[in-house]
Amino acid sequence: MSSRAGNRIQRLENNDWKFMHGDFPEAETPDFDDSQWYDIGLPHSFGIPYFMTNEFYVGYGCYRKKLYVEKEWLGKRISLEFQGSFQDTQVYVNGCLAGSHKGGYTAFIVDITSCVHEGENQLFIRVNNLWNPRLAPRAGEHVFNGGIYRDVSLIVTQPLHIAWYGTRVTTPEVSKETAKIVMDTEICNEAENAAQCRLVSRIFREGEEIGRVCSALNVSSGDTEIVSQEYTLCRPELWHPDHPNLYVLKSEIWEGERLTDSCETEFGIRWFSFSADTGFSLNGEHYEIHGANVHQDHAGWSDAVTHTGIQRDIAMIKGCGMNFIRGSHYPHHTYFAQECDRQGILFWSENCFWGTGGPKEEGYWTASGYPVKEEDEEEFEQSCLQTLEEMIRTNRNHPSIIVWSMCNEPFFSDIEVMEKAKALVVRLAELSHRLDPTRPAAVGGAQRGGFDSLGDIAGYNGDGASIFIDPGFPNFVSEYGSTVSDRPGEFMHRYQDGVEKNYPWRSGKALWCGFHHGSILFDMGHMGMIDYYRLPLNTWYWYRENLLGIQRPALLQEGIPFRIHLAADRTEISSDGTQDAHIIVSVMDEQGNRITNSPEVVLEVVSGEGMFPTGKTFVFSPERNNFIEGLGAIELRSYYGGDTIIQARSGGLLGDRLCIHVTGSVKPENRQLKELQPPPYLQGAPERKQLSNISLNRPVFCSSAHKEHPGKNVTDGSFNTFWYPAEEETGGWILVDLEGTKEVKSITLEFNAVMNGVYELALSDDRKEFRQIYLAREGDANSFLTVHLSSERARFVRVRFPGEAVGIVKIEVMA
CATH class of the missing domain: 2.60.40.10 (Immunoglobulins)
Incomplete structure (x- = not known):
């Protein structure tokens, strides 16, 4: 794809790259031998193929490409635009360092004018995704695969x-x-x-x-x-x-x-406002916002997503009746907001100052959201400010964007630096106001630590919707309903914990979350209403039926499998890295009805240059969790033109074929491509040195609470606060959500008075079925309890009182 306006040339440079995992600084020289490197196209991720594992490749990756410069370009400005490269990037041209960029989520430009000459030039791009204590984000529950994972373009302009x-x-x-x-x-x-x-x-x-x-x-x-x-x-x-x-x-x-x-x-032309009393208004009329959080990665391809993949994601959110997307928790591709403009979806664009619950150890993305070492502070703050500025500059003209968000859950920082984290949020909000006074500065994930009053809009996650009732300033439920579920899932909504009722003072709500995604945490990525392969769970159908009135599909049954059926959302794509085809595989009986039987199915590219993230073949099976109720999907793309023929086969069944026509130049006849191989090693979280309190600042829910003693007090880390149920309540309970399944080693309860009545300590994976791990009987007087566990995985910890309760100072979960 290229464009020419006046004397300006803008041309995609996504094709014909060489890549190798590892660090090869010597590859900057034009005569370096890269014949053993892989042939790849952009967008590209270090981790391809990636399928939601907690581990991913961490290290360097190097890219090389020939760039041809026309004679008439000499004397003009020649630049390379990167829409995103994670996360430390150096750009060399003909052995000359032309520029560099730190930060993995925003577009940047490198002027290469002084490094190029007429004819063939050699590009060398050196990228690493090493955790950096001075670079945002320091923490987050996503995965952080490296690479040039968004488009690269050549731009030529007059002086x-x-x-x-x-x-x-x-x-x-x-x-x-x-x-x-x-x-x-x-x-x-x-x-x-x-x-x-x-x-x-x-x-x-x-x-x-x-x-x-x-x-x-x-x-x-x-x-x-x-x-x-x-x-x-x-x-x-x-x-x-x-x-x-x-x-x-x-x-x-x-x-x-x-x-x-x-x-x-x-x-676009519109006006809007957020009010502490009447919520959100658009073009002079009250407008109810209801949407979902969206991460950017897709099955197999990780973060390296095409424009058509982005189109599908936005269309699926709108297709169930929602009208809003929160870009969790980093700036998305500039095309994302452009597509929100075109499809009609409100967009919350978020900076990548991010914290996450759990251990706070330096060296990995579970660290303190704000630096714990003074020498890291200045550069980290500059990283956050730079990313915010780049996000706003490149997205400021999009009418869909109604909020710039400064952060997500920055209170997941060490207590010693919490005030500095708050000061940074204030600084970011002030910069946002200077750069764009037409949009409010939100604080995403502001339900702890007093962060909610630092910006123009408070975004409450988890239990924030039930804690902050009519807070007196504009507010939004930026996350609700987090539920671990895989396809098909239950046909039901996820309205819970404070969003069951709509209030006039609340601007809107966003489901956690829209799509399954990769995560460094055990099952955090399995909370979407649409799975990683972009197939809906029954929750999506519930929202569609209740928001749009479209009845859910008829329930399917097992049958006698007869054949495999192939379909695609499009049968023509371009070869420039901006388009792909979403291939749908289903099992049919002899009468042509889809059935739920799920045999192993192999897709194979039998001719043409199309590829799956795994290469020329892709395997579906229930064991791989990618073929459920006789349905599976995967995205195919190609970097050369011509017809790609895909064949589906499954033992004993009739197969099927599908042709995807690819526009663009064909592969030279004598060129042999070296196919990309999986990364040579994976790296997960480093081995923990000691146990940590993973319940600190986690969401808390309870049967009731005294006005002055809310449930959140049991995880606030303070010995001066406690939870107490409403007066005269019996059968009360309090529950801590660890926000994903964790390996629990011990649980400590501390009461604010001697407890000599009956109470139960229990664990749950789904908040429905609980297993008792301790039962205190009448007369077992104590004010402190620690239960040690050998090997227990759980997401929820509940304390239940069949009779009268006493106050609980803390519930501490160690892992």
Whole structure:
């Protein structure tokens, strides 16, 4: 995919890369022999093929590619744009270090002008995903596969040009009658002489020009000018999830009669507000937000997701009747927000200052969210500020984005640095206001530690919805309903723990979570309403039936398998790394009905250059947890044109074939490709040195609570607070959610008075079935209890009082 506007060239460079796991600094030289390296295309992940394991490749990966420079480009600015590379990247051209970037989730640009020459040039990109105490995120429950996992483009411009993502469109005054459009354009002059030029800004709607503004300016050599222009539009077609109307701004720089640069910016016209009393309003009307959190990785391909994969994800969230996505918990591909604009989904774009519960040991992504060593603080804070700035600059024109979020659960930091973590959130919010005063700065995951009052909107996770009732400032349930479940799952909603009722002061709610995803924690990734292969669980069908009125599919039965059926969401894709085909495999009986029998099925590319994440074959089976109730799916892509023929076979059954046509140049006849192999080693969390309190600041739920003694007190780490049930309650209980299955070694209870009545300590995996591990009988007087366990896995810890309860100071779970 390439585009040419005026004298600007923008061309995808996703094809024809060489890659090898490991560190090869000597490969920067043009004459390095990379013949034994793998032939790959972008987007690419170190971990391919990756299927939700807790372990993943950690180390270096190196990329090489030939880049051809045309003679007429000399004297112009030549740059490489990276939409995302995780997470420490160095870019060499012809042995010259052209630039570097730290941070794994935002787009960046590298000027390679001084390093290139006419003809063939050698690119060498050196990337590592090593945990870095000074780089955000220091902690998170996702996986952190490295690699150039988003698109790379070549950009060629004249010395006088519009800066990279240099247009900003705002609509400070909007009504249903008129809209004031403000266009700020950043113009750079890197020529030797001053430039007398004109900026012409043209506004289009559905291909028709509807407005134009022209400004004359003089840009000195070496300077950058920001030109502000205004246009008033009558009867604007407003952007809304129900009618996502978009406009296009075409920005042109003219020197005399010569067009020197041009770029296009999609934007929408809308206004919105968050209120402490009335929630969220869009275009002057109250609007109920209901959506889901979305991680970015897909089965087999890990984080290396195509544009069509992003399209499918957004369409599936909207397809069950939801209208909102929280980008958990890092900036997503800029195409993600663009697609939210087009499909009509509100988007919460989040920075990657992140914390996670559990052990706080340096060296891995379970560390303290904020640095524990003073020498790491300044660089870490700069990392968070830089990522926020890059996220806002590259996404600021998207009407779907209604929130910039500073963080997620930053209170999962060591208590000694908690005040510094709070100060950083304040600093981030102030920067967000300076960079974009048109959107609020949210604090995601703010249910502990007083973080909720530090921004414009508080995002409450877990038990936050039940704790913070009408808090007096704009608020949102940024996570609810986390439930471990695999396909098919139960046909039911996940409204629980404070979101069962809608309140006028609450702006909305987001399910945890939309899709299964990779996680460094045991089963944290199995909480989606859609599985890793992008097939819905019954929960998704429940939401669709109840939000859209579309009845769920008829229940299927086992039968006599007769044949395998293949289908795809598209039968034509491009070879530039932006498109793939979602292949669906199902088992049919002789009458053509789908049945739930699940034999092993092998997919094979029998001709053509298409590939699965595992290469030319992919195996479905119940044992691999990828073929359930006679249904499975996987994504196929190709980096060369031509027809790809896929064959499905299963012992004793009729097979099927499917043709995917790939547009683009075909593979040279004599070229032999070296197929990518799995990474040479995997790395999980380092061996723990000592037991840790994994219940600290975890969600807490209870049968009731005294107003002054809420349930959250049992996990706040303080001996001065405690939980107490509502007066005269009998049969009360309190439950700690460890947010995923953990290996529990011991549990300690501390009461605020001597307890000589009956109580039960129990564990559960699903909050439905509990197994008793301790029962105190009448007369067993104590105020302190520790139960040691040999080998117990559990997610929930519950204390239940059949009779009268006493207060509990703490529930401490060690693992």
